[in-house]
Amino acid sequence: DAGVIQSPRHEVxxxxxxxxxxxxxxxxxxxxxxxxxxxxxxxxxxIYFNNNVxxxxxxxxxxxxxxxxxxxxxxxxxxxxxxxxxxxxxxCASDSRVRGSNEQFFGPxxxxxxx
Amino acid sequence: xxxxxxxxxxxxxxxxxxxxxxxxxxATGYPSLFWYVQYPGEGLQLLLKATKADDKGxxxxxxxxxxxxxxxxxxxxxxxxxxxxxxxxCAPGSEETDKLIFGTGTRLQVFP
Numbered sequence: 001d002a003g004v005i006q007s008p009r010h011e012v013x014x015x016x017x018x019x020x021x022x023x024x025x026x027x028x029x030x031x032x033x034x035x036x037x038x039x040x041x042x043x044x045x046x047i048y049f050n051n052n053v054x055x056x057x058x059x060x061x062x063x064x065x066x067x068x069x070x071x072x073x074x075x076x077x078x079x080x081x082x083x084x085x086x087x088x089x090x091x092c093a094s095d096s097r098v099r100g101s102n103e104q105f106f107g108p109x110x111x112x113x114x115x
Numbered sequence: 116x117x118x119x120x121x122x123x124x125x126x127x128x129x130x131x132x133x134x135x136x137x138x139x140x141x142a143t144g145y146p147s148l149f150w151y152v153q154y155p156g157e158g159l160q161l162l163l164k165a166t167k168a169d170d171k172g173x174x175x176x177x178x179x180x181x182x183x184x185x186x187x188x189x190x191x192x193x194x195x196x197x198x199x200x201x202x203x204x205c206a207p208g209s210e211e212t213d214k215l216i217f218g219t220g221t222r223l224q225v226f227p
Contacts, residue, residue, distance in 0.1 A: 102209065107158055
């Protein structure tokens with residue numbers, strides 16, 4: 001299995017532009033998580049989905065952020081408009097929801113820089 | 116809700132030294148417990164896990180024991196290597212949700 005796939009790996013954009021990050025979870029996994037990691041705030045859970053349905057989006061910082069999961073093999077995180085404080089590494093993770101496990105598999109991350 | 120407290124870093128050691136990174140948690144019930152490791156420039160990857168009380172997780176020379184009485188899951192290694200330099204995250208799971216509760220991470224630096 002290729003693991004969790006994220007694209008792009010690096011994104012540099014200017015303030016005000018729309019940014020879309022993409023994630024392909026491991027096949028057969030039915031939970032998907034988006035995280036953001038910064039030096040100041042550490043690792044933060046933004047939102048997670050079960051069976052393509054958003055379950056908890058309490059970590060989404062504001063309305064500029066939105067996430068979708070149109071099918072079991074694809075999810076997007078969109079920032080519109082982007083701001084310099086959005087600069088971070090964004091990780092996607094998936095798990096299979098085996099009861100008693102909670103083991104998540106992380107992608108390599110997308111490093112976002114907003115100028 | 117669940118929470119986790121992790122030893123602050125950085126932890127700086129010489130090669131072959133003994134390592135302990137403390138982790139304590141609060142949780143409802145008895146969730147699975149995890150240690151993740153993040154090498155420079157990479158995503159998090161599972162290092163080890165334990166799914167019930169008194170279980171010992173182990174991998175790559177690292178160990179951690181699920182201590183229900185003290186709600187702890189301390190990470191240990193008898194002899195660290197330079198290649199162990201990374202950030203280590205303690206993460207209890209949840210019996211009610213699918214979330215992992217990640218600690219702040221502890222940076223380990225091992226010098227030759």
